């Protein structure tokens with residue numbers, strides 16, 4: 001079974017994708033981590049004349065077995081990821097990695113921005129997870145504070161809104177909900193309720 005999970009920053013798509021993967025025994029790829037991996041290596045190089053070609057080289061040689069989820073989870077790395085995500089050749093290199101992952105075990109769950117539309121249009125089930133910006137900023141702030149990072153709600157909200165805008169206007173291809181994706185707004189749902197709602201959709205579609 002192939003499941004595509006898309007949605008904006010901190011909407012809860014990764015949490016749902018991980019839970020669904022555990023439930024169905026499927027492998028899971030957080031595709032945002034790939035962009036974060038490239039973005040992190042390009043931080044501080046924004047003024048370089050060869051920024052794009054260097055980012056492409058980083059994407060083409062990215063070691064996916066060595067991505068440190070915790071180190072990559074900061075808001076600054078998120079912004080750096082959105083920047084490199086605008087380079088078509090970076091997307092091409094990372095798309096190849098995502099397709100290889102998807103085809104490896106014959107079934108998988110991928111979460112990101114363009115899974116249901118471009119990476120895995122043939123998915124058996126497509127979910128589009130959303131939540132309002134205030135809820136997303138509150139959740140992300142709490143998540144990062146728990147990890148001991150020095151963040152504020154206002155700073156995180158600003159970064160989430162900037163990332164939403166950059167992603168919406170991405171010149172390498174705007175992100176949108178696939179026409180056949182099932183929309184799930186988690187703003188008023190607990191993690192457990194959101195997972196159950198996602199599971200119900202998957203069961204209904206595949207059952």
Ligand SMILES: Nc1ncnc2c1ncn2[C@@H]1O[C@H](COP(=O)(O)OP(=O)(O)OP(=O)(O)O)[C@@H](O)[C@H]1O
Pocket residue numbers: 007008009010011012013014015016032139140142143186189190191192194
């Ligand atoms: N329904 C929910 N209720 C409360 N907290 C939630 C809910 N869903 C997710 N969270 C929490 O919100 C934070 C962000 O969730 P998650 O990492 O799943 O989002 P995401 O969409 O994958 O984010 P990103 O793509 O930016 O990495 C986490 O701390 C997670 O535990």
Ligand SMILES: Nc1ccn([C@@H]2O[C@H](COP(=O)(O)O)[C@@H](O)[C@H]2O)c(=O)n1
Pocket residue numbers: 009010031032033035036078081082083085111112113114115163167
């Ligand atoms: N399929 C994807 C996934 C992510 N991006 C870009 O990476 C940024 C970080 O993603 P998170 O899911 O970890 O928040 C995101 O803002 C996108 O710019 C992408 O382009 N395609």
